[in-house]
Amino acid sequence: MAISVVMPALEMAQETGKLVSWLKQEGEPIVKGEPLLEIETDKAVTEIEAPGDGILAGIKAQPGDEVPVGQIIAWLVSPGETPPTEVAPVQSGRRITTETAPAAVTAQTAPQPTPAQVRISPKARRLAKEHGVDLGQVKGSGPGGEILTSDILAGAPAKSSPAKPEVEALNSTAKLMAERTTKSWTTVPHFFVVREVAADALVAAREKYLGEIEKTHHVRLTHTDLLVALVARILAKHPRMNATWAEEGIRLNKDINVAVAMAVENAVVAAVIPKADNLGLREIALQRQQLAERARAGRLKSADISGGTFTISNLGMYHVDAFTAIITPPQAAILAVGQIANRVVPVDGKPDICAMMTMTLSSDHRVIDGARAALFLNDLAQAIQTPEKLLGM
Numbered sequence: 001m002a003i004s005v006v007m008p009a010l011e012m013a014q015e016t017g018k019l020v021s022w023l024k025q026e027g028e029p030i031v032k033g034e035p036l037l038e039i040e041t042d043k044a045v046t047e048i049e050a051p052g053d054g055i056l057a058g059i060k061a062q063p064g065d066e067v068p069v070g071q072i073i074a075w076l077v078s079p080g081e082t083p084p085t086e087v088a089p090v091q092s093g094r095r096i097t098t099e100t101a102p103a104a105v106t107a108q109t110a111p112q113p114t115p116a117q118v119r120i121s122p123k124a125r126r127l128a129k130e131h132g133v134d135l136g137q138v139k140g141s142g143p144g145g146e147i148l149t150s151d152i153l154a155g156a157p158a159k160s161s162p163a164k165p166e167v168e169a170l171n172s173t174a175k176l177m178a179e180r181t182t183k184s185w186t187t188v189p190h191f192f193v194v195r196e197v198a199a200d201a202l203v204a205a206r207e208k209y210l211g212e213i214e215k216t217h218h219v220r221l222t223h224t225d226l227l228v229a230l231v232a233r234i235l236a237k238h239p240r241m242n243a244t245w246a247e248e249g250i251r252l253n254k255d256i257n258v259a260v261a262m263a264v265e266n267a268v269v270a271a272v273i274p275k276a277d278n279l280g281l282r283e284i285a286l287q288r289q290q291l292a293e294r295a296r297a298g299r300l301k302s303a304d305i306s307g308g309t310f311t312i313s314n315l316g317m318y319h320v321d322a323f324t325a326i327i328t329p330p331q332a333a334i335l336a337v338g339q340i341a342n343r344v345v346p347v348d349g350k351p352d353i354c355a356m357m358t359m360t361l362s363s364d365h366r367v368i369d370g371a372r373a374a375l376f377l378n379d380l381a382q383a384i385q386t387p388e389k390l391l392g393m
Contacts, residue, residue: 002083003052005074007067010041010302018172019065019073020045024056030076037073040172045299052076058083120147127152174267181326188245188327189365193373197381199340199357202226205387209281217282224260224314225285226391227337230383232256232276233390235310238376242309243367244330250367251330259308259328260288262295269295270328272308281391316340322358332367335380336360357384 007017020038024030036050054076061073075083119140120128124147128135133155140147170178206221213221235242235256244251256277259270271291273284294300310332313325316339325336338358345354359380363373383390 003054003076004072007069007071007073009069010046016066016068017041019061019063019067021063026056026059029055046302119145124149124152171266177267184326184329188329190362191365192324193361193377195359195377195381197357197384199355201387202384203355213282213285217286219285219289221285225281225288227312228258228273228276228284229281229391230387232258234380234383236277240368240372241333241376243332245364245367253309257307257309259311261313262292264295269305270308270311271295271304322360324360325362327362327364332364334362
């Protein structure tokens, strides 16, 4: 008996999922639990496993299609079995609606023809309304006679109106980031604590361990890796900094999961290194590099961006001296790190040149008060000045 493959719901309030790729070709056998396809939601690209054993057949959706949750997109059949054909194929990349439009009336026809069902995308329907286009006079050039935006524009009367400004469309990740940062900034009471710290010892520690880690793990150690390790260990001494805000009050998290802000196309994601306080530099560097590679390829999984309890955002590689960052709810804090640069500073009453770094801690005042934030930042500054005491390498 054929087994249906449907578009799953991986998130609350998810209405559709975008098919990224099939991991098996039509006609190939597959066993239950084996990766079958990849789908994209608002958060990440996720592999979907086969719901049973069989041969992949009757594929009804192609890469790039946006499919409603619960809709059948393929079948798993037994050898020699034919997949059911009663399910309509998915329309490529768009949600399609139908509406009744009056048939065209010309000067030569007195009576109006019977209304006809018109297949049209939401964007084309909106354009038709804006331009006053009679849908009954438009012949669709899309699949199955579907009316496209190009059909509407071709039949629209010329208007002498100013050109509209070009609008850059956002991908799902950028939209989600915009929504979350807006909600955070407007609902979370932020306050900021700034601290300059001498980073000579941090630079020296990276240089000391760089060659060894590159040789054994083939991964390049960064200042961010060192900061993740140090921040995680200092968070263990300041549990309130690792807490989250909930409706019932302040929730102290058992695990220390440090998220690292990473730039992707038109957006920023915070990839999570779980239980970072229990990891050594090699493991942190390796996980961070793997997350960065998946982020750049758009292949982050839901688990990669879930469960963070504290975030580090480092813009030093972009030559930024200092900045403030917006908290990622329900986390209580985020650390913004600027570049390491040589500055003239007083040392024992005399001017000296030191590698300095500016850190800005953004905190949720419902969870953290000024004194707690200052103490945490002070302990972190001391750890940065003597990193080998905590790293134990």
